[in-house]
Amino acid sequence: MCSAAVQCSMGTMAKHPFFDEIYGTSGGKTPRPGFEKLAQWLSETGTEELRARQGAAETAFRQLGITFAVYGDDDAAERIIPFDIVPRLFTAPEWSRLSSGLEQRVHALNAFMQDVYGDRKILKAGIIPEELILANSQFCIPMVGHKPPHGIYTHISGIDLVRTGPDEFYILEDNARTPSGVSYMMENREAMIRLCPELFELLPIRPVDCYADNLRAMMVSVAPPRSGSNPVCVLLTPGRFNSAYYEHSFLADNVGIELVEAADLQVDDDVVWMMTIEGRKRVDVIYRRIDDDYIDPLVFRPDSMLGVPGLMAAYFAGNVTIVNAPGTGISDDKAIYSYMPEIVRFYSGEEAKLPIVETWRCREPAALQYVLDHMAELVIKLVDGSGGYGMLVGPASTKQQIADFRRALLAEPHRYIAQPTLALSTVPTLVEAGIAPRHVDFRPFVLSGSNGTVITPGGLTRVALAEGSLVVNSSQGGGTKDSLVLHDTGNA
Amino acid sequence: MLSRTASSLYWLGRYIERAEFTGRLVEATVRLDAMSARPAGEGAWAGALAVVGAESRFAATGHAISQKHVSQFLTLDPLNSGSVRCCIDAARDNARAVRTALSRDAWESINRAWLGLHRRSKAGDTQATISLVEGVVTEARAFEGAMHRMLRNEAHWLMRLGMAMERGDNSARLIDVKYHLLLPQGESVGGPIDRDQWTTILHTVSAVTAYRWLYRDGLRPSSVAEMLILRTEMPRSLAASAEEVVLMLNAIGKLTGMQGEADRLARTRQLSLGRRHINSIIIGGLHEFLGEYIVGNAALDQAIAKQFRFP
Numbered sequence: 022m023c024s025a026a027v028q029c030s031m032g033t034m035a036k037h038p039f040f041d042e043i044y045g046t047s048g049g050k051t052p053r054p055g056f057e058k059l060a061q062w063l064s065e066t067g068t069e070e071l072r073a074r075q076g077a078a079e080t081a082f083r084q085l086g087i088t089f090a091v092y093g094d095d096d097a098a099e100r101i102i103p104f105d106i107v108p109r110l111f112t113a114p115e116w117s118r119l120s121s122g123l124e125q126r127v128h129a130l131n132a133f134m135q136d137v138y139g140d141r142k143i144l145k146a147g148i149i150p151e152e153l154i155l156a157n158s159q160f161c162i163p164m165v166g167h168k169p170p171h172g173i174y175t176h177i178s179g180i181d182l183v184r185t186g187p188d189e190f191y192i193l194e195d196n197a198r199t200p201s202g203v204s205y206m207m208e209n210r211e212a213m214i215r216l217c218p219e220l221f222e223l224l225p226i227r228p229v230d231c232y233a234d235n236l237r238a239m240m241v242s243v244a245p246p247r248s249g250s251n252p253v254c255v256l257l258t259p260g261r262f263n264s265a266y267y268e269h270s271f272l273a274d275n276v277g278i279e280l281v282e283a284a285d286l287q288v289d290d291d292v293v294w295m296m297t298i299e300g301r302k303r304v305d306v307i308y309r310r311i312d313d314d315y316i317d318p319l320v321f322r323p324d325s326m327l328g329v330p331g332l333m334a335a336y337f338a339g340n341v342t343i344v345n346a347p348g349t350g351i352s353d354d355k356a357i358y359s360y361m362p363e364i365v366r367f368y369s370g371e372e373a374k375l376p377i378v379e380t381w382r383c384r385e386p387a388a389l390q391y392v393l394d395h396m397a398e399l400v401i402k403l404v405d406g407s408g409g410y411g412m413l414v415g416p417a418s419t420k421q422q423i424a425d426f427r428r429a430l431l432a433e434p435h436r437y438i439a440q441p442t443l444a445l446s447t448v449p450t451l452v453e454a455g456i457a458p459r460h461v462d463f464r465p466f467v468l469s470g471s472n473g474t475v476i477t478p479g480g481l482t483r484v485a486l487a488e489g490s491l492v493v494n495s496s497q498g499g500g501t502k503d504s505l506v507l508h509d510t511g512n513a
Numbered sequence: 514m515l516s517r518t519a520s521s522l523y524w525l526g527r528y529i530e531r532a533e534f535t536g537r538l539v540e541a542t543v544r545l546d547a548m549s550a551r552p553a554g555e556g557a558w559a560g561a562l563a564v565v566g567a568e569s570r571f572a573a574t575g576h577a578i579s580q581k582h583v584s585q586f587l588t589l590d591p592l593n594s595g596s597v598r599c600c601i602d603a604a605r606d607n608a609r610a611v612r613t614a615l616s617r618d619a620w621e622s623i624n625r626a627w628l629g630l631h632r633r634s635k636a637g638d639t640q641a642t643i644s645l646v647e648g649v650v651t652e653a654r655a656f657e658g659a660m661h662r663m664l665r666n667e668a669h670w671l672m673r674l675g676m677a678m679e680r681g682d683n684s685a686r687l688i689d690v691k692y693h694l695l696l697p698q699g700e701s702v703g704g705p706i707d708r709d710q711w712t713t714i715l716h717t718v719s720a721v722t723a724y725r726w727l728y729r730d731g732l733r734p735s736s737v738a739e740m741l742i743l744r745t746e747m748p749r750s751l752a753a754s755a756e757e758v759v760l761m762l763n764a765i766g767k768l769t770g771m772q773g774e775a776d777r778l779a780r781t782r783q784l785s786l787g788r789r790h791i792n793s794i795i796i797g798g799l800h801e802f803l804g805e806y807i808v809g810n811a812a813l814d815q816a817i818a819k820q821f822r823f824p
Binding site: 083084085261266267270271273274279280281282284285295296297298299300 | 515519617620621624625628769821
């Protein structure tokens, strides 16, 4: 659960009020059309009652062990991510617009990978500089010339979105490797149904528990052709010390597949087997929650203890499907991000329905000049950096920091991109002092199989619990909210 | 089912059972010592250590044998691998590894037991110790209840198999130690201290009332031994454990269509227990009999691990 892309700055935005998901720009006075019932529920339920229910939810989460581990922090080895009881809501028209944008985006990501690992038409057409792909550390050389079963690369995508106004949604990041957080979508909904059942009578809310069935159907649909109608699917986890282990076990349980570790698998003559009490059993589809680098020590990192030796050979022999395919990291790379509008246009012939955040590529002289002139307003990042390293948040930096960064930028401009700071939307949130607006982002989950693309009506809303903060990461005090999507009743 | 999962489930069952047994042992010893009109003192606590085979591990702590130190050692000591805390830790660790095989209720009971002990550092006085044990016993019951409402699949049978194997081992150790070590020199069989000792055994296996139902004629060591060894109506008896192990292995065999050495050993043991009488066991040497049972149980444990390909 980390996206380092949400930056913090109050600088230029203080003039305009932030857009609130329930109240728009009315300053908390008038709900937006379609949000009246939710606003009324919020005021009628009252802060104290909400606080009591939220406490019950957190106790339940702790008992269930919905925790994430924090490495190196022994006492708090298992923490729960704070859950906020005030949900965020999407109306049916909002959702349908988002869905079609997400579908277009994921199709483009898939087409892009088929192409860069295949004919490289997009490079020949000069849309993207060749070295940006071929010299990229995320470009998975062993995948070149290998088409995954059914031609699908990113079976499960978690697309991070932010919003700045009623119609202003932006894609912040495409998580096309092994996106996490879907268990929160489902568990938060369970908690809401139990604690606030009246909300579900009040509003026509679409369920999210179909995700597990959809995930299973997707996995079955991408099984190697030889595996018949009832393929054996498994979820491969690094093990119970992994920070997202709860989610792995939750998904395996809900989908009804075995949760395996590398030691449970064995590759023999390019066929993957799992060790069971009845002997070994052939495996057809592996939903791996292990990074590319670790899945097969014979092909990737030789020191990996988490991987299965020979897995890639079995994959290339067409005997097993890996979900998501190795090499998807090239599509959600920061260096590629700014080309996404062109990528969408190139493969679909349409304009991107969901825009990206305006991005200046410092490799281009005009963009570099603009960035140099506006350093104090922009967020500037290394394309191959992560976790906030090599990043300048202009409005939050001193003159000295800006001057230092300027030198680094001028030395290697091709390694940097710049973006404006965003005025993230807010949602009313239960805090110490009562209910107050807090900034949010949103991660919906998109499944792509040979049976089509399915978007579960919901997702993970992350909220920055500190006042004014735009950092929603769970490792930095972020919490989660349920994300409700309304049925189209014609009068929502 | 994955072999690794099977192993975790089996050990989950064993650890839960062991945690409860150790907890009950502490509680019964507290009764024997602190709460009794004739405190049994140090001997009672030395006996408790002997039952779980932890005399040398306790000696290594450098503490004197006393209620305070032994009950702390048996309940919360993180360095004593057999303490209630360590058993619950190990049970939860195994449960985490097999989350998918457990129902939500079953997991929650283990996690609650773990949370209950997590922040506790001292067993405390008599009352606090008893309430600690009660907390663990309550969650062990909740776990068992949840387990009985789970789907009757391999996971269910494997946990029960682990519990039955552990239970037989625990009961054998309890009878063995109490029968031989606890009767102080010069005290006549059937005297007041002897009576307290036997009541302690019954408390440990929560069978005081059961005994009265089965034997209307007062407390007699041979009757207690018979109940705990041969009576299949008594769930903690060796015979009942042996029977349960056979049933669990049969159930798994039905699902997988395979049986093996473990099934054979388990059936042999059940049959031979069914043919024994308590008098012949006592005449032949109860200690020897129990020793053989414990060794046989360990061999069966090995056969189970091999049959199900535990990693």
